Amino acid sequence: MYFNCPGQGWTSAWVTYPSFQGKVDGRMAYPACPKGYKAAYAMLIAGPDYPSITGMITFADTPAGTMVCADVRGLPEYRPAEDGKSPVGPFGFHIHEGGHCDIGDPEKPFESCGGHWNPTNQPHGNHAGDFPVLVASNGRAWMCFMTDRFTVDEITGRSVIIHENPDDYRTQPSGDSGRRIACGSIRLMDLRRDPNSAC
Numbered sequence: 001m002y003f004n005c006p007g008q009g010w011t012s013a014w015v016t017y018p019s020f021q022g023k024v025d026g027r028m029a030y031p032a033c034p035k036g037y038k039a040a041y042a043m044l045i046a047g048p049d050y051p052s053i054t055g056m057i058t059f060a061d062t063p064a065g066t067m068v069c070a071d072v073r074g075l076p077e078y079r080p081a082e083d084g085k086s087p088v089g090p091f092g093f094h095i096h097e098g099g100h101c102d103i104g105d106p107e108k109p110f111e112s113c114g115g116h117w118n119p120t121n122q123p124h125g126n127h128a129g130d131f132p133v134l135v136a137s138n139g140r141a142w143m144c145f146m147t148d149r150f151t152v153d154e155i156t157g158r159s160v161i162i163h164e165n166p167d168d169y170r171t172q173p174s175g176d177s178g179r180r181i182a183c184g185s186i187r188l189m190d191l192r193r194d195p196n197s198a199c
């Protein structure tokens with residue numbers, strides 16, 4: 001996902017949408033980057049299970065709420081549940097408390113990010129950072145959604161984690177979504193300092 005933020009109002013930022021099955025990438029208006037509003041991004045680091053995962057998650061304050069967009073490549077093919085194991089994909093997707101994406105112990109990657117960010121002490125399924133699962137086509141997942149559960153400032157310095165298994169939105173405290181396969185530290189975009197850069 002690429003941002004171009006010339007600072008001229010709501011429709012002056014663009015996000016590319018992905019190419020599927022040979023159709024070309026395109027662009028659509030993206031309501032980010034108006035003066036006084038903030039945006040953040042998280043570049044993904046792949047864990048040891050699927051080292052080809054790359055991507056970026058972006059967050060933009062808007063008057064309607066916070067817009068979250070994900071563009072992730074290199075995700076594994078869907079595998080149905082078998083032998084008592086969970087399916088691989090769709091992929092659990094959350095904000096976690098810690099902000100440093102150290103792989104650490106390869107048996108338990110990204111443990112340093114801690115548990116789910118849960119500022120209002122809700123059950124899992126209703127954490128502020130419980131996101132929709134990522135659904136991939138040919139290894140690529142692209143998704144945007146709006147939330148009123150947090151602002152960009154509140155999540156800057158935390159992390160996003162992608163899990164190997166789907167979130168069941170009820171198992172406590174983390175939805176039984178399995179291994180952590182990618183992680184990104186959430187950082188503020190400085191749009192004023194470098195307004196024409198691809199963020």
Ligand SMILES: [Cu+2]
Nearest residue numbers: 093094161163
């Ligand atoms: Cu998680």
